[in-house]
Amino acid sequence: QVQLVESGGGLVQAGGSLRISCAASGRTFSSYAMGWFRQAPGKEREFVAFVAAISRSFGSTYYADSVKGRFTISRDNAKNTVYLQMNSLKPEDTAVYYCAARVASRPITIASSYDYWGQGTQVTVSS
Secondary structure, rough: OOOOEEOOOOOOOOOOOOEEEEOOOOOHHHOOOOEEEEEEEOOEEEEEEOOOOOOHHHHOOEOOOOOOEEEEEEEEEOOOOOEEEEEEOOHHHHHEEEEEOOOOOOOOOOOHHOOOOOOOEEEEEEE
């Protein structure tokens, strides 16, 4: 079992930066692949970014086209934490951001591939 708690969301102006965090419980954090998803009002939850477990693919990363070059996902296994650094934010990035942990090797961008979810943190980008 893994419990995930996001933090760091808030209000930021367009063009600004924000870093959100996801703290995980449990001693097996390093064995989980981690993802960030987001959900805007009236829209479906969408994939944002992924980082593999260090033991698999050496912690490789993957991004949605909409955030590539602006967002960076990283993990600190010693702190049981995954981060999402968001730069050059746009109003369309406004959403609730969720982190998720994946146990088995399944499609990276599909929400149902993930086994554990946090409660989400709100990110609002003003124009």
